[in-house]
Amino acid sequence: MNIRTLSPLDRLLVGCERALEAIAGSPQAQRPSPAAGIVEAELDEAERRHAAGLMRINHTGEVCAQALYFGQAALARAADNREHLLHAAAEETDHLAWCAQRLQQLDSRPSLLNPLWYAGSYAIGAAAALAGDPVSLGFVVETERQVETHLAEHLEKLPAQDERSRVVLKQMQIDEIRHAQAAQQRGGVELPFPLPQLMHVSSMVMKAVAYRV
Template sequence: MLFSPDTNMQNLSVDRLIIGFDRALRTISAQHRSSRPDPDAGMSEAALSDEEKRHAAGLMRVNHVGEICAQALYDAQGAFSQTPEVARELAHCGVEEEDHLAWTARRLKELNSRPSLLNPLWYAGAYTCGVIAAKCGDAASLGFVVETEKQVEAHLAGHLSKLPEQDLKSRAIVEQMRVDEISHGATAQSLGASETPLPVRMLMKGMAKVMTTTAYHI
């Protein structure tokens, strides 16, 4: 029996939907494992007061939410990219973001804390943003990556100044994440990213502020 091109496209769309749904469930339920060694491997747990531990956990929860959003963004932008090269590079960056997701999830457990209760909402919102960016074309989508990573890098640098100085484990994780985000932004720039318009950049900062403030507590 022969299938029409329309039927094949429908099957492809269904397969993509199933794969995307599976990835979303694994991301939200923190089932990812890191493919690289943990940045804090071999480091001893610091003696933290209850307040310091709560503060470190709040910051790491924010970082974990950031990685939930990163998975959604890269999944959406890769799925709807217009060229195989861009899709391939976004997938590579997404794998490194999976490492971040695994590291922050583990660190939260070590701090006797939990991920954000709003993770499904964060994922859905970020995925929607990723689809919109991708539909604007690869150059605009890559520009969105550059701006996102620029803002995330600044956010992580701020966390390094806020984490307890003796919490070397959390600091090692955040520092490696910061290095990776800089690399991802540079990769997107080299692929032909266009500059993200100022109103969009300001909207992104506003959305990030809402997310980080809320995720620290919930």
């Protein structure tokens, strides 16, 4: 079987296609949503808006995750690390699709600033990759740790009866923990001060904005 090597133009076009899929909120999940088969709960208007705001944050977080992984994979030094990053990105695509579906069920929409979030995250991912694979993998570890923490917070903040959103976030949390452990096992290093703190601050800004816009 002949395997065609992608040219720089091919890679650029593939990257553009991935970006459009992530930003448009129309990716195809490989796994069924954990919420499939769960009856929609009765939410009042305030609860529905709050649940939608939280799921919009999580959708935006998955847009950023796609961009980060693709930016890191584009400049990864080792081929096996590149494949590892792309595999993790595929699982993040499931998360993106599940969050987009949940937003539709809540009669809401993704963040209007997703193109901006994607572009910034791709640049950050590429910059991390330029520092070398150990740092890039360490960036994955720290990112997933912070995501797992904010998912735990959202599980507490969701309306008690919104089981559909809850099971989606629980599966996402499981996957994020596994991604962090895998990146650490592949040689991810601890990021130096103040990078984790800066990542946390930027995450807080994104969450505050995406909840409403």
